[in-house]
Every structure is written in structure tokens, then in C-alpha cells.
Amino acid sequence: MGLRDGLQSIAQVMPTAQKLEWLRGAYDAGQREIEVGSFVPARLLPQLADTAELVAFAKTLPGLAVSVLVPNFKGAERAIDCNADLMLVPLSASHAHSLANLRKTPDEVVTEIARIRAARDAAGSSTLIEVGISTAFGCTLQGRVAPAEVLRLVKAVLDTGVDRVSLADTVGYADPAMVQELFALTLPVAGDKLNCGHFHDTRGLGLANVYAALQMGITRFDACLGGIGGCPHAPGASGNVATEDLAYLLASMGVATGQDFDQLIALREKLAGWLRGETLHGTLWRAGLPNTMKAADTAAALA
Amino acid sequence: MGLRDGLQSIAQVMPTAQKLEWLRGAYDAGQREIEVGSFVPARLLPQLADTAELVAFAKTLPGLAVSVLVPNFKGAERAIDCNADLMLVPLSASHAHSLANLRKTPDEVVTEIARIRAARDAAGSSTLIEVGISTAFGCTLQGRVAPAEVLRLVKAVLDTGVDRVSLADTVGYADPAMVQELFALTLPVAGDKLNCGHFHDTRGLGLANVYAALQMGITRFDACLGGIGGCPHAPGASGNVATEDLAYLLASMGVATGQDFDQLIALREKLAGWLRGETLHGTLWRAGLPNTMKAADTAAALA
Numbered sequence A, B: 001m002g003l004r005d006g007l008q009s010i011a012q013v014m015p016t017a018q019k020l021e022w023l024r025g026a027y028d029a030g031q032r033e034i035e036v037g038s039f040v041p042a043r044l045l046p047q048l049a050d051t052a053e054l055v056a057f058a059k060t061l062p063g064l065a066v067s068v069l070v071p072n073f074k075g076a077e078r079a080i081d082c083n084a085d086l087m088l089v090p091l092s093a094s095h096a097h098s099l100a101n102l103r104k105t106p107d108e109v110v111t112e113i114a115r116i117r118a119a120r121d122a123a124g125s126s127t128l129i130e131v132g133i134s135t136a137f138g139c140t141l142q143g144r145v146a147p148a149e150v151l152r153l154v155k156a157v158l159d160t161g162v163d164r165v166s167l168a169d170t171v172g173y174a175d176p177a178m179v180q181e182l183f184a185l186t187l188p189v190a191g192d193k194l195n196c197g198h199f200h201d202t203r204g205l206g207l208a209n210v211y212a213a214l215q216m217g218i219t220r221f222d223a224c225l226g227g228i229g230g231c232p233h234a235p236g237a238s239g240n241v242a243t244e245d246l247a248y249l250l251a252s253m254g255v256a257t258g259q260d261f262d263q264l265i266a267l268r269e270k271l272a273g274w275l276r277g278e279t280l281h282g283t284l285w286r287a288g289l290p291n292t293m294k295a296a297d298t299a300a301a302l303a
Helices: A002-009 A016-028 A051-058 A073-081 A095-102 A106-122 A147-159 A176-193 A206-215 A243-252 A261-274 A295-302 B002-009 B016-028 B051-058 B073-081 B095-102 B106-122 B147-159 B176-193 B206-215 B243-252 B261-274 B295-302
Strands: A033-038 A065-069 A086-092 A128-134 A164-169 A194-199 B033-038 B065-069 B086-092 B128-134 B164-169 B194-199
Touching: A002 A016, A002 A033, A002 A065, A016 A033, A016 A051, A016 A261, A033 A051, A051 A065, A065 A073, A073 A086, A073 A106, A086 A095, A086 A106, A086 A164, A095 A106, A106 A128, A106 A147, A128 A147, A128 A194, A147 A164, A147 A176, A164 A176, A176 A194, A176 A206, A176 B243, A194 A206, A206 A243, A206 B206, A243 A261, A243 B176, B002 B016, B002 B033, B002 B065, B016 B033, B016 B051, B016 B261, B033 B051, B051 B065, B065 B073, B073 B086, B073 B106, B086 B095, B086 B106, B086 B164, B095 B106, B106 B128, B106 B147, B128 B147, B128 B194, B147 B164, B147 B176, B164 B176, B176 B194, B176 B206, B194 B206, B206 B243, B243 B261
Parallel strands: A033 A065, A065 A086, A086 A128, A128 A164, A164 A194, B033 B065, B065 B086, B086 B128, B128 B164, B164 B194
Antiparallel strands: none
16 A cells, blocks of 8 residues: 555655656565545645545556455545545544544544445446554544444445455554454454454554464555555654565465566565655565575475 | 663763663663672673662662672672672673683583572572573574574583573564574473573564564563664664553563553653763653553553
8 A cells, every 4th residue: 555555644745657667666566455546635735736546556457356445425526436445434533533634523434424325336347445443552642542432433334235354454553452442342243244454553463463464364464665654744663564564574474476576576675766855664675584494495485 | 681682782871870870760660680889890791880889779779689690700799799689690602702701611600600609508598590591592693503503501500590581582583483492402401490581673573573472481581771782883773672662562462561651761761861971772762651551541551
């Protein structure tokens, strides 16, 4: 999701040609689900103004699930129009964050999600709807977010008939114990509709949180190449979990990821060139794979 | 263990006065076990030549467990002489690493450990002996290290009568699954004599590995302020787990650490000044504590 959550927090606008090269490179490295942008007004996020073009190109790549973020009904209409495979609708569990970010209460967002679902069905569209419960582990504005409130919102959006929900640590407040507690609370209600974790590495716990969620049976994780993204108000602070480090964590444990590490690292180097002046994160690019994970081993692990 | 594992991999020699200030600051921040140096010949590691002086000062701090690394019998004699509370003897599970590092096979090191234990007892000393099984999760020279070999060496050193053993990922090859597997294999043999994990963050998995070990009941972890240390042959690569990030992981989960974060972060800033030109690591220093972990919460968590 570097093309969306990564680039939206970086002031400079990446040219579409570079984004297409990134997308192609990520696909060639083995990625089969990519969040390519966001349908927000271009005046708010000029960095993502070319999302429709990216979706169109991404849809030509065989077997790729193409997702976009949509902040509201209008964005959802565009996602349906361009036949995205999945639209991610954020819903803040923090009342304060929801008001600050979308000028709506969480319950007003739930109502809008119900309208989105109705419009999707009325259009005969097969675009999946995933609701990402953001600030699920706490909020820089509000502080604590009650797990009971997260659970209430998960139930509410499932009642609207969405296809998936995910839990997001938008600000890097989660720890592995919190992750296991919240997933344990939510999974009995959501079942396999909850299969994704979104963790920021702001305080170094991103991969520990991924591991904690993996132990709860979660198998889908958001990440950004070079760990970009995160909070534009904290320059230099770590952002999302780095794609290449996440893939290493999983591959080292024998989990199939389908990623080619050489291509991932080469793509990260390209990205560093495109985003000159921005701080990239992650560790694998510098340390390299262990000599115990040679090409043959990796291929076996990924088979 | 920044004063030992951190400084030994940094070329510049830190003046004794700064080390004493660091030691005092770490103690004031709440640390109650500190590895202050290593009894190796000064011509090999001039950075640690003042270890005896540091031990003498550290022994004046009430309630502090003072540990030193000793690579051989001669070093152990010095640790006993200066009445260190604990001496850490490294034993490489990798045959190749053991030969390269100590010019002895692992079994020759076991024999030396038996001599160290006999000398300690003959001297009526109460200095504890901990054997750190290094390269327990793999080795840059040898590649894979068989868990069975680690287990064999743990048994062998326990037979010599040492007080403790620990498992060390010296080169950053471990992942959480490997950690759980190796501790699960070793704990039934070592019992509570195995209570420490030493993880490098070379490939970003340091804290995930800590969490995995914590789940196995391990409650003692090595760390270096600012994540210094690691491999002198990989400039800029992450080193040991950062003390401040480790303390944050634990405190966030409600585990008592006794650490004062303001003091830890201030000390890290001092360290950055002393080690100007060296790359420090870690994330908490930049992001700060979550607003959900205010002073009152932290005090409660640490109570």
C-alpha cells in the first residue's frame, strides 16, 4: 500500500510514470494484492490524483487484486465505476479522529457504508468492500480507544453487509498483547471476514505485532516498500511496516509469500531514488538475507 | 550491555569518565543488571581496557547486579578477583565461529568452562557463571546451526555446574518461530537456569523475537541503549535490540521494567553526543511514548 498510504503522507507528487513502474515492479516481485491509490478530491491529496489511471493499468496485470481507498460515498462510486477489485473504507474507532479526519461521527460513517454497499449491489458490481477500523488500538487525539467500541463498530459494519473488516493501528500504539486481545475479541464475531492487520512501526513494534496477529490466524498484512508512510507531522518517524522486512519475517518462518527478495530490494533502491530527501526505513535492504536463506531455500519456502 | 557489546564493536575508545556517567545514568533510570565490560586483553579490545575500574564503581551502586564478559579462564580469574556478580562466558554453537573467534572448538570451550567453575568454587567466590550460547540460531560463517548441537552444548555446560545459560542470536538470523522452537527444546533440559535471550535487530526482528521468547516464559533480555553494537563489518546495520524500545514493548504490555523513560531517552541523547559519527538505532526516542502511557500509567505499569 505504498502507492496509497505511503505517498499520501509525502508532500512531493510522484509522476504517474514512476508510479506505474513501481506498480509493475511490485507485481513482478510477486505481489498479488496492491492498494494503488485513493479516490479523494485531488485538491486534498494531489499526490493521488491519478488513481483511476493506476487502477486501469493494474487491472491489466493477470491475477492482481487491485484495491483503492475510498473515504466516502463519492469515492466508492468512482471505485465501482473503474471496477476496482476491492475498496477499503476507513472507519475510525476514535470519535475524535473520525471528526477530525472525515467530519463525521463513527456512526455516521457506518450509515454511509450501508449506502455504499447498497450502491455497489444496485450497480451489479463485484467490487469487495473492506472496512478498515482505524485507530483501533488508540489515538493521538483521543488517547485510549475502548475494545468494546471497536467490537461495536465491527458488528455494525458487518450488519451493513460488507465483505471484510480489518483492524488498523494507525498511529503505532499497539503492542503484541493488545493485538492478541483485540483480535481474540473480534474474531468470534467477524470470523474469516476479519483477515487483515495494518500495523505502523512508529515505536518499533510493527513486526512483533504482525507476529502476534499471525498467531491469531491472521494471514493478510498491509505494508509499504521502504516503510514509508505514517504520520506527516513526525518527520523521520517510522511509518508502515516495511514490505521487504515483513516478507523476510514470513519467509524465514516458512510462510509462503511469493516474493522475490532481489527484485524487492532493487525496487526499494529505485524508490529511494524517486523519493530523494525522504527517509526510508527497514533493515533487510542493508543487512541482506541470511546465508541460510539462499535462493534454493527461499524458493522452497515459497513453494 | 551497551558498555560491553555496544562499545566493543565501535572503533573509538570512550573515555572512562563518560562510561561512568553512562553507568550511573543507566542505574538512575532504573537498570539493576548491567554488563559493564569484558576481561579481554587490552591490545585486542582497547575500548574495554578499563573494565576493572567500571566494575569497582558499579559495585558501589546498591542493588545493582554487575556482570562482565569473560572469553577464557584468564578473564574469569579477573572477574572473580574483582568480585563481579556474574560472568558471562560465550560458547559458540557454530564450530566455525568458535574457531574464528576463540581459536577453540566448542568442546574445548566446555572444558575451559569446567575449569572456570572449579576455580570459582575453589576461590570461595559467589560470582555466578552464565554461559551464553552464541550463534545459536545460525552463523554468518557456517550457515545453519543444528538445534540438536545447541541442546548438546547446553547439556554439556550444565553438567559442568554453571549457574545459568542463555541463547544468543549473535548475527540476527533468528525469527520468532525459531526462537519458540529452540527455547521449547532447551527449556525442559535447562529449566529456570535458562532465563535470558540475546537478540540482534540486524534484520528488524529483534523485538518480535523478544516477544516470542517472552511467550516461552523468558523474562531477561540483553539490550543496548540506542541499539548500538552488532557487526563491525556491516556499517550502519542495526545492532542489538535498543534498550529503550525493549523497555517500551514490555511496559506497554504491563510488564514491570522499573525504567524511567524520560531518563532513558535523555541518556540516549547523551550517548549520541559521546558517539558522534556512529549510527544509533531505535524508534521510541523520536516518536515518544503514546499519550495513553502518561506518567501515571507508566508508574502503575511499573508498580
